[in-house]
Amino acid sequence: MKPQSLDMITKLVGFDTVSRNSNLPLIHHVRDFLAEHGVKSHLISNTQGDKANLFATVGPNVEGGVVLSGHTDVVPVDGQAWDTDPFQLVQKDGRLYGRGTCDMKAFSAIALAMVPDMRHLKRPIHFALSYDEEVGCVGAPALIERISIAAAKPSAVIVGEPTSMQSIVAHKGIAAVRITVLGHEAHSSQTQRGVSAVTVAAKLIAFIDTMMVENQASADPQCPFVPPYTTLHVGVVNGGTALNIIARQCTFMWDIRALPGDDWRNYLKRFQAYADSLLPAMQAIAPEAAIKTEIIADAPPMQDRGGAAQDLAFRLSGHQCRNCVSYGAEGGLFQQRGYSTVLCGPGSIDQAHKPNEYIDISQVEACEVFLEKLIRQLAA
Secondary structure, X not given: OOHHHHHHHHHHHOOOOEOOOOOHHHHHHHHHHHHHOOOXXXXXXXXXXXXXXXXXXXXXXXXXXXXXXEEOOEOOOOOOOOOOOXXXXXXXXXXXXXXXXXXXXXXXXXXXXXXXXXXXXXXXXXXXXXXOOOOOOOOHHHHHHHHHHHOOOOOEEEEOOOEOXXXXXXXXXEEXXXXXXXXXXXXXXXXXXXXXXXXXXXXXXXXXXXXXXXXHHOOOOOOOXXXXXXXXXXXXXXXXXXXXXXXXXXXXXXXXXXXXXXOHHHHHHHHHHHHHHHHHHHHHHOOOOEEEEEEEEEEOOEOXXXXXXXXXXXXXXXXXXXXXXXXXXXXXXXXXXXXXXXXXXXXXXXXXXXOOXXXXXXXXXXXXXXXXXXXXXXXX
């Protein structure tokens, strides 16, 4: 592992960029680092101005370059039993520990550390660093729009998600939905006078699970995804005031991780139809009772379409496997805009989002070799 890679990984992990926080300290650090090497960065801010994407081109802005894409946010560490400070890199037993080491600051850090080696590029390397990927790929659309305006058409996009340096040619999409059930409060001994938002939410959650059980039962055993069907999952539920009060409000969030070709909106339509069937009984007691739906994320799947990005990743990695993953990523958004895209980065998804997240140093070294080959190819 090169000292400059270790140094940059240490710096990026040191920024607490949990999605609820600003990522600007990290983005400004990268901007300043690139400026020291004569590279201009373009920041694309969110509407609140507390987060930003970064886009930068190293080398001539001509066609045929490669986009290296990475998200800067990480998932929370709250409630997790970490043995070390999550935002202070720790090297131990051939591993680097810290939040974001594998998902996915190491990829961006290794690439940034190699900027001094990119002096003789004949085709460019474009850096694309996004915000809020972990909460539904929120920042990437504006970043991709900027790339389409500012960059000569790249030949490939490599999204450096943790894939153990294997080429991932397809991933599932993700849609995230927030449901708010509004009921009517009453004493819990007088259920005939109230509408329990918690009870209604429970029925809705059970319906969501029923749809997934149907998908399990009809799954194609030849499907390359694991699990081989579209999944539906409720991750957060909040409702009620006290044991003896019929709940006035209950909110829950669920996601749909759809296979390529399976439109997640069909599940939402079924859900809405079931929700509508519950309303008459609710409103007969309390006319103000309601079920509100809010789409909070929508990122498309990435499909296996072959192309320049896959061919490039196969050559650089030496692996010809055409793997698929069930998690969502920004690859589908790039592909949707017409860019040949592949996922390929250091570290394993098995270590992501967990306490004591780590990346094997051997994976850092493999990524260094991968990017060294890319630089030589684009300089030839």
